[in-house]
Amino acid sequence: MRFFNFKEEINDDTHFVIFGIPWDYLTSTDLPNSSITPDSIRNITDDIGFTTELGFHITNFQAADIGNVEIIPTSVELNIRKIDTFLKEIYTGNEDIIPIMIGGDHFCTYPVVKAVGDQIEKKEEFGVLIFDAHLDFYQEWDKGVYSHATLSHRIFDLEYINNKNLIIVGARDIDIEELNLANSENLKFLNAYHIIDGIDYYIDKIKEFYHKSNIKKLYVSIDIDALNPSIAPGTGYAIPGGFSYREMWKILKEIALSFNVVGFDLVEVAPNLDLENRMTLILAVKLIIEFMDFIRRSKL
Numbered sequence: 001m002r003f004f005n006f007k008e009e010i011n012d013d014t015h016f017v018i019f020g021i022p023w024d025y026l027t028s029t030d031l032p033n034s035s036i037t038p039d040s041i042r043n044i045t046d047d048i049g050f051t052t053e054l055g056f057h058i059t060n061f062q063a064a065d066i067g068n069v070e071i072i073p074t075s076v077e078l079n080i081r082k083i084d085t086f087l088k089e090i091y092t093g094n095e096d097i098i099p100i101m102i103g104g105d106h107f108c109t110y111p112v113v114k115a116v117g118d119q120i121e122k123k124e125e126f127g128v129l130i131f132d133a134h135l136d137f138y139q140e141w142d143k144g145v146y147s148h149a150t151l152s153h154r155i156f157d158l159e160y161i162n163n164k165n166l167i168i169v170g171a172r173d174i175d176i177e178e179l180n181l182a183n184s185e186n187l188k189f190l191n192a193y194h195i196i197d198g199i200d201y202y203i204d205k206i207k208e209f210y211h212k213s214n215i216k217k218l219y220v221s222i223d224i225d226a227l228n229p230s231i232a233p234g235t236g237y238a239i240p241g242g243f244s245y246r247e248m249w250k251i252l253k254e255i256a257l258s259f260n261v262v263g264f265d266l267v268e269v270a271p272n273l274d275l276e277n278r279m280t281l282i283l284a285v286k287l288i289i290e291f292m293d294f295i296r297r298s299k300l
């Protein structure tokens with residue numbers, strides 16, 4: 001089972017490497033089952049047309065799907081190390097490869113961002129863009145410092161990440177403690193209610209933010225709950241007021257054209273909460289494949 005017909009092996013021509021992290025131990029409800037998502041997403045690619053919306057043949061992507069990281073659900077520190085090793089192997093022999101991670105809960109993003117950031121020589125050019133209904137900025141959550149609710153705080157704690165190169169977009173479900181924490185650190189986030197001002201608001205603000213600090217290389221993390229639950233019902237925390245598919249499509253297109261996207265992920269899809277027609281899984285596949293096409297075009 002592979003993502004579309006991508007090959008399993010990385011070779012000299014490989015541009016994108018897809019892999020899954022089937023891990024949802026650090027979510028904070030018993031409802032979602034995002035550990036089955038990487039394979040559910042691969043499965044559904046059989047039912048989706050083999051072209052992107054702009055007409056690129058998916059068979060022509062120079063991409064590999066190398067499977068899943070082997071996870072032992074409760075072994076948090078061990079999994080973090082395993083994910084790091086997995087990423088380092090991807091980069092062996094080709095440091096320009098663009099890793100694409102399918103989660104898993106949002107915590108899966110932390111070890112991936114760290115591995116991607118660690119191998120970038122000019123750290124001052126590196127930025128992280130997170131789409132999320134939540135800030136995930138708690139210092140600790142039910143299972144400790146590592147949780148899907150502390151994700152962006154752990155990223156923020158990386159020595160090369162700060163309030164000038166990390167931005168969270170689509171926020172609309174923030175607790176008081178978390179808001180106070182975010183404000184005290186001057187964490188940059190864009191609220192979802194600006195959608196009523198038109199999608200260019202986000203494109204302009206995101207570009208302005210990164211240009212101000214001279215960021216050129218971006219890691220992008222997409223929590224599916226950044227999108228509106230009317231189109232993404234299959235997730236643990238369905239918060240109203242998110243982006244439409246087309247709005248997200250447009251933002252991703254502009255981001256890919258304006259920055260060098262060095263990796264991205266899609267997390268928090270829960271197939272067990274999806275509708276029978278699997279619309280959240282299809283949305284996830286479309287976002288991945290469209291973003292890949294935008295990134296490919298930006299490098300032509």
Ligand SMILES: [Mn+2]
Pocket residue numbers: 106132133134223225226237268
């Ligand atoms: Mn979220």
